[in-house]
Amino acid sequence: MTTSSEILLAGIKEHDPRAIGRAISVVENNGDGAADILTFLDQERISKVMVAGITGPPGAGKSTLTSGLITILRNSGKRVGIIAVDPSSPISGGAILGDRIRMMDHALDPDVVVRSMATRGRLGGLCASAGATVRIMAAAGCELILIETVGVGQSEMDIVQLADITVMVLAPGFGDDIQAMKAGLLEVADFLVVNKSDQPGASGLLMDMEQIFSAKEEESGIARVLETIASENRGLEELLQSMENFSDYLAATGQKEQRRNRALNAETIDWIIEMLRPRFQDAMNRSPSQKDPRIRAKELISKTLRVN
Ligand SMILES: Nc1nc2c(ncn2[C@@H]2O[C@H](COP(=O)(O)OP(=O)(O)O)[C@@H](O)[C@H]2O)c(=O)[nH]1
Ligand SMILES: [Mg+2]
Incomplete structure (x- = not known):
């Protein structure tokens, strides 16, 4: 070395x-x-850390909530890692500036490690680079790592795979966004947070979400639909406690290990593709073809890797 x-x-x-x-x-x-x-890296610290993905539509209050959670964690002496996933799209670029300003609250605290990463052009894809960042933060003694994403795209799904638990932040007034996400919600989210509970429409949204999530709540006995007012730090202690309880439940039932293994497999696949890319790029450049890409891929694989 x-x-x-x-x-x-x-x-x-x-x-x-x-x-x-x-x-x-x-x-x-x-x-x-x-x-x-x-x-x-210290594998024991890595296996103990809790990695939570914070997702949801832009403007729902993810950054405000994340910042509030950091404050609570710091008050209890815990080290925290934050990964902010920058959107590649210039449209939502404004959200980032706001996030940076909010994170400034913690900028001078050496026990809060903040890192932002773009969703495009990453070596090995987002999942792969974020995975390594998570492990370095964990090995450095961060006990909880929060990954905040923007929007609901492919990068969001990557992060969901990477995280041990996923918190979906919603707010009243995002009707269309929520409607569009509903089908996917049950699949990916462990927690649904109805933020901006001070705003009209919050109780209706809460009832809808509780109905969707009723089966999940019974499974672990832990409340999975929670109300918050992130801008007033209300409901955040309860959310954090539920996340910790749920993380313990996952660990005790072997599900944390399952989720980790699945994430590591996905990351490994990303790296396999990344590492093979140059060889296949070469092979394609050497023999241009109008063939259907699926047929061509199969042929290139069998020729380049000598498999069927
Ligand atoms: N009324 C109200 N506003 C909030 C609440 N939480 C966040 N906000 C505001 O909502 C806006 C978007 O919040 P932000 O955290 O940037 O959302 P993000 O895009 O999901 O990260 C900001 O102006 C926040 O101050 C809340 O609980 N109630
Ligand atoms: Mg944000």
Whole structure:
């Protein structure tokens, strides 16, 4: 192992913010020592961490809620990691500025590690790079890692796969967004948070969500539909407590391990594709073809990898 990787690994272990930031960058850029860092991270800390994805439509209050959760966690002396997934779309670019300003509350706190990443153009896809970032933060002693995403796209599903638990933040007045998400909601979310409970329409939304989620609540005995007013820090303690209870429940029933294994498999597949890409790109460049891509892919695989 190189001396610089050793220094970074030691820094991670001691929760040195500069070492953490540097290590994440080295891994993201696939720089010298990336493999050493990834190989020798503290696996015990990684297995204990709780990774929560915070999703939902833009404007529902995810950043406000995330910031409020950080405050509670810091007051109880816990270290926190935050990954903000930047939207690639310029349309929602404004949301990011607001997020940055909100996160400034915690900018000077060395026990809050903040990292933002773009959804496009990542080595190995979003899931892969975010996965490594999560593990470095965990190895650095972050006990809870929150991943905030924007919108409901493919990156959102990637994050859902990566996280141990998923919190969907909704708010009254997002009728169309919520209607569009309903089908997918049950599949992906562990918690539905009706934020902006101070606004008209909140109680109706809460009733709808409770109806959708009634079966899930019975399964674990933990309330999974919660009301919050993130801007007033109301309901956040209860949400965090429920998340912790649910995480314990997942661990006790073996589901946390199952979810982790599934996530690691998905990430591995991303990397397999990423690592094979140049070979296939070469093969395609060498023999241009108008063939149907599905047929061509099968032929290229059998020729390049010698399998059927
Ligand atoms: N009335 C009300 N406004 C809120 C609440 N939570 C957040 N907001 C406001 O809603 C807007 C969007 O919040 P933000 O956290 O940026 O949403 P995000 O796009 O989901 O991250 C901001 O102006 C917040 O101050 C709430 O509980 N009640
Ligand atoms: Mg936000």
